[in-house]
Amino acid sequence: MSKTGEHMNKKLIFIIPISLAGIIGIYLIIKNIPHKTSKAAPNVASARQLFDLARVQETDNELLLAKATYRDIINNYPNYPQVQDVQKKIEDLNMKIILSPTLITPNSSLYEVKPGDSLIKIAKEFNTTVELITKINMLKSGMIRPKMKLKVWTGKFSVLVDKSQNILMLKSDGEIIKTYTVSTGKNNSTPVGTFKIKDKIINPPWFKPGHLEPIPAGNPENILGTRWMGFDLPSYGIHGTTEPQTLGQQITDGCVRMKNEEVEELFSLLPPDTEAVIID
Numbered sequence: 591m592s593k594t595g596e597h598m599n600k601k602l603i604f605i606i607p608i609s610l611a612g613i614i615g616i617y618l619i620i621k622n623i624p625h626k627t628s629k630a631a632p633n634v635a636s637a638r639q640l641f642d643l644a645r646v647q648e649t650d651n652e653l654l655l656a657k658a659t660y661r662d663i664i665n666n667y668p669n670y671p672q673v674q675d676v677q678k679k680i681e682d683l684n685m686k687i688i689l690s691p692t693l694i695t696p697n698s699s700l701y702e703v704k705p706g707d708s709l710i711k712i713a714k715e716f717n718t719t720v721e722l723i724t725k726i727n728m729l730k731s732g733m734i735r736p737k738m739k740l741k742v743w744t745g746k747f748s749v750l751v752d753k754s755q756n757i758l759m760l761k762s763d764g765e766i767i768k769t770y771t772v773s774t775g776k777n778n779s780t781p782v783g784t785f786k787i788k789d790k791i792i793n794p795p796w797f798k799p800g801h802l803e804p805i806p807a808g809n810p811e812n813i814l815g816t817r818w819m820g821f822d823l824p825s826y827g828i829h830g831t832t833e834p835q836t837l838g839q840q841i842t843d844g845c846v847r848m849k850n851e852e853v854e855e856l857f858s859l860l861p862p863d864t865e866a867v868i869i870d
Contacts, residue, residue: 637667641676648683653693657683684767688743688859691727697745697762703738713861716742721858748865749828749856751846753780756838758828758846760856770856771838773831773847780844780868781826787864789820790857794829816850817857821866828866829853 640663647656660680663670670676687693694700701712709720709732724732726741734740745762751772752759758770774780793807796814805812815830830850831837837849846868848856 633667634670637663637670640667641670641672644679648679653683653687653690654695657687681768688722688762688767689726691741694741698741698743701740701742703734703736703740705736707734707736708732709734712740712742716744717746717861718743719858719861725858747860748867749860751780751866751868753778753782753840753868753870756840758848758856760859770848770852772828773837773842774840775842775844776840778840778870780840780842780846781823782868782870783823785821785823785826785866785868787819787827787860787862787866788822789818789827790860790862791818791820792816792857794818813847815848815853817853819853819857819860828856 640659644656644659644663647653647659657680660676660683663676664673664680667673687695688698699716701716703712709723709729713720713723720732722743723729723740726743743762748761750759750761751757751774753774756772756774758772760767760770793816794812794814795804795806796812797804798811807814807816810832813829813832815832818827818829820827826844828846828848830853831847834849837847841847
């Protein structure tokens with residue numbers, strides 16, 4: 591064997607044992623490291639920890655902290671599998687914050703009743719509704735007395751209807767408060783534009799085309815449900831329904847149709863002249 595061959599042989603004999611030892615060492619190290627199936631795994635775990643923290647904060651009635659924690663999940667972990675549940679939690683908290691009689695936020699204020707005040711007068715002053723003041727402060731009647739402290743929501747409500755998704759978004763000062771599934775007009779008949787809510791009617795009669803007499807509320811043929819909020823465009827508005835199974839479809843004659851319990855909630859929040867924007 592040549593000197594070159596002997597030299598190569600010695601190198602091989604020397605290298606092989608070291609390589610095997612290295613492989614064994616690497617295997618032992620890997621075996622003792624927790625296995626991660628993907629880069630997303632620690633993110634999911636972190637999001638889940640935040641979700642659990644938010645639930646504890648909510649249980650402790652720390653509503654603003656809980657909302658901020660849920661919002662952290664949305665902002666930092668958009669691929670979290672339960673992100674839709676998180677969004678629903680935020681919307682539920684938004685309503686709890688509005689209706690809490692003791693939690694004062696930048697969108698609300700504590701008002702001291704003055705002599706001569708009435709709920710109607712206060713509602714007009716703050717551009718809100720009697721129903722919302724009553725609900726927030728858990729009033730048993732419309733009777734109020736001087737020096738009584740009332741929480742009043744001062745945020746400006748508006749609604750945005752997206753026809754392509756059949757959803758209605760309730761906003762306050764631009765922030766999305768809650769999203770509702772609605773029905774809109776067949777053949778793209780729901781008008782697009784910016785409107786104002788003018789007429790608000792509880793248990794509205796329906797003036798069905800071709801009928802001489804209006805169909806009263808409660809009659810199964812009255813498709814308006816329990817509430818009507820008419821736009822400043824005649825014959826169009828937001829109303830309830832006797833056919834909740836049709837929600838999410840483009841099926842109406844042009845109006846925006848909602849579940850009765852949801853349109854009742856919206857009705858209690860929105861004062862006259864609330865802006866309603868409808869987009870394709």
